[in-house]
Amino acid sequence: MDYAAYIDGAFVKGEGTRFEVENPSDESVVAEVQGVSAAQADAAIGAARRAFDDGGWSGLSMKERAVYMTRYGEALRKRADVLKDCAIREAGCPTSSTVMGAQVHAPLRMTDEIIDLFLRLPQQEENPLPMHERVNPHFTVQSLKRWSPLGVVSAISAYNVPFYTAFWKVVPALMAGDTVILRPNPLTPISSMVFAEAADEAGLPKGVMNVIVEQALEGGLAMTTDERVDMVSFTGSCTVGAKVAEQAAPTLKRLVLELGGKSAQIYLPDAVGRAASAAFTVCTSHAGQGCVLGTRVFVPEENKAEVLEGMAKMLSGVKIGPASDPATQLGPVISAAQRDRCEHFTQAAVDAGGKVVCGGKRPEGMDK
Numbered sequence: 574m575d576y577a578a579y580i581d582g583a584f585v586k587g588e589g590t591r592f593e594v595e596n597p598s599d600e601s602v603v604a605e606v607q608g609v610s611a612a613q614a615d616a617a618i619g620a621a622r623r624a625f626d627d628g629g630w631s632g633l634s635m636k637e638r639a640v641y642m643t644r645y646g647e648a649l650r651k652r653a654d655v656l657k658d659c660a661i662r663e664a665g666c667p668t669s670s671t672v673m674g675a676q677v678h679a680p681l682r683m684t685d686e687i688i689d690l691f692l693r694l695p696q697q698e699e700n701p702l703p704m705h706e707r708v709n710p711h712f713t714v715q716s717l718k719r720w721s722p723l724g725v726v727s728a729i730s731a732y733n734v735p736f737y738t739a740f741w742k743v744v745p746a747l748m749a750g751d752t753v754i755l756r757p758n759p760l761t762p763i764s765s766m767v768f769a770e771a772a773d774e775a776g777l778p779k780g781v782m783n784v785i786v787e788q789a790l791e792g793g794l795a796m797t798t799d800e801r802v803d804m805v806s807f808t809g810s811c812t813v814g815a816k817v818a819e820q821a822a823p824t825l826k827r828l829v830l831e832l833g834g835k836s837a838q839i840y841l842p843d844a845v846g847r848a849a850s851a852a853f854t855v856c857t858s859h860a861g862q863g864c865v866l867g868t869r870v871f872v873p874e875e876n877k878a879e880v881l882e883g884m885a886k887m888l889s890g891v892k893i894g895p896a897s898d899p900a901t902q903l904g905p906v907i908s909a910a911q912r913d914r915c916e917h918f919t920q921a922a923v924d925a926g927g928k929v930v931c932g933g934k935r936p937e938g939m940d941k
Contacts, residue, residue, distance in 0.1 A: 574606045574762070577786040578613055579769030581620035582779030588613055592788035594763060597665030597905040598895035600941050604663075604763055609785045614792030615799075617783040621725045621752040622801040624780030631722040631750040635696065639688050641777055642748050646684030648771035653677055656736050659764040661896045664735055665860070667904040668897060672734070672859040680740040691748045696720050722750030723827065724803030727796035729817070731808040732907050733862040735761035738831075742806040743768055743782070751804075752781050754796055758809075759788040760907055800824050809833070831864065838867035845876045849883025852931075856888060857902045885931040893936050909941070 574594075577587030587607035594604040609617075625631050630638070660666040660676035667673075700716035707714050728742035739755055746753050757765035765784050772782035785792050797805050797820040804827035807817045814832040821828055840848040848870060855866045872880050894901040906912050912935075919933050 574604045574766070574786070576766065577607055578609045578617065579766070579772070579782070579784040580613065580617045581624075581783070582773070584769065584773075585609075585613065587786065589787055589791075590789045592759060594663055594760070595908070596662050597907050598897065600909060606759075606762060606786060606788075608759070608787035608789060609792055611791040611795065614785050614787070614795050617754050617785050617792075618725070618795060618799050618801050620780035621754050621783050624778060625722070625724055625752040629778045630752060630781045633750065635691055635694075635748075638748060638750060639692055641775055642688050642744070643685070644775035645744075645747070645771050645777065646681075646688070648774040649684060649767065650681050652767045652770065653681060656681075656764055656767060659736070659761075663761045663763050664732065665896045665905040665907060667859075667901040669899045669901065670857070670859060670904070672863070675734055675737055677736065680737045680744075683740070684744055687744050687748055691745075694720070724751060725801060726751045726753050727802050727805045728753055728755045729793060729796065729805070729807045729809070730755065730757050730765070732758040732760040733859060733864075736764045736767070738808045739765060739768065741808075741831075742829075746806070747777075747782065752783075754783045754785060754802075756785050756787070756793055756796060759786070762786040794820065797821050797826075798824070802826060804828070807831070834864050835869050836865060836867045837869045837871060839871045840873075840880075842873055842876075845872050845880065848872050848876070848880045849887055852884040853887040853891070857891065860904055860906050862906060881930050888931045893939075912941075 576584040578585040587609045589608040589610040591605065591607045593602045594606060595601065596603050656677045657673065660673060661668055664676070666676050697717050697719040700718045702714065702716050707716070726742070726746040728739060728746070730739035730742065735757055739757060743753055743755055755765055755768055765786065768782060769784045787793070796802060797817050805817055805821050806829040807814055808831040811832045814830045818828055818830065838848070838851050851867060851870045855861050855868055858866055861868060870880070892900050892902045894904070896904040906915060919929065923929065
């Protein structure tokens with residue numbers, strides 16, 4: 574990567590720790606990155622604060638911001654091919670996967686939908702107080718609810734669907750009149766610069782959109798603790814989410830936490846015939862790396878054996894391979910560390926009395 578940040582309207586080379594971005598399919602190096610320093614992260618927060626406080630963005634009407642954001646959406650859509658390449662090379666999403674729609678096309682389509690939604694929302698509306706609170710012998714009350722920009726938003730995104738999880742944070746915040754600092758997961762930072770390139774092309778005022786890339790934690794810590802930040806939007810694990818909440822608490826920041834889960838699929842007797850497909854759907858949806866995937870399957874005890882047999886049969890012929898191969902149905906997990914974690918939990922399940930009915934180890938001929 575040529576730059577590690579976009580701060581106050583300028584692309585900036587990093588001054589912090591150097592690290593490598595790996596292709597999950599073969600662990601080859603996709604990019605070498607010199608991450609930002611703590612001072613550069615501080616500068617990004619300062620730029621966002623100034624850009625909000627001067628009113629050049631937050632003071633615009635919704636219609637005026639919509640003009641900028643329409644151009645922003647157009648600039649993002651121009652980069653669809655780049656985003657697909659990033660999803661394959663840095664996130665390991667198979668090129669033919671149905672999840673590729675969520676990686677690229679769904680968020681790009683949603684830009685204009687978000688703009689239209691904000692244009693339909695009221696900027697102020699009547700607060701429906703009961704009559705006895707509106708009128709009494711001493712005074713009459715008129716109560717209104719007024720919607721206004723919040724301030725500086727820290728956006729910290731995840732590795733599994735890197736562009737989409739960042740998009741959810743960035744585009745609504747910008748349309749609302751807030752300013753943003755985006756910090757992508759260091760495993761998948763390349764696609765984040767698309768937000769910066771689009772901001773530059775669309776002519777967003779300096780400091781409104783900022784991006785910092787780092788492997789270290791200093792920038793992320795500043796984004797969750799600095800008093801100049803008004804809100805933190807984070808996607809990631811429950812463990813880190815709890816830390817984010819703890820760090821944000823002393824300054825009473827608003828929080829949006831989208832955290833990991835173990836979603837359940839429950840099949841009652843009249844639907845148990847469909848349960849065998851659950852494992853196939855989960856495993857071939859970006860190797861199970863999705864917070865909405867139903868990774869726990871509940872069926873009646875008397876049907877358990879037949880469901881497991883059906884799952885094994887459906888998965889036995891799945892094509893496992895690199896994300897770049899159009900024939901691949903099941904691609905890699907994000908990193909060697911995550912692969913090792915999968916192996917650990919598989920072994921733990923076996924040690925606890927579980928039985929592997931399909932897979933359970935690296936395929937023959939694959940040492941990574």
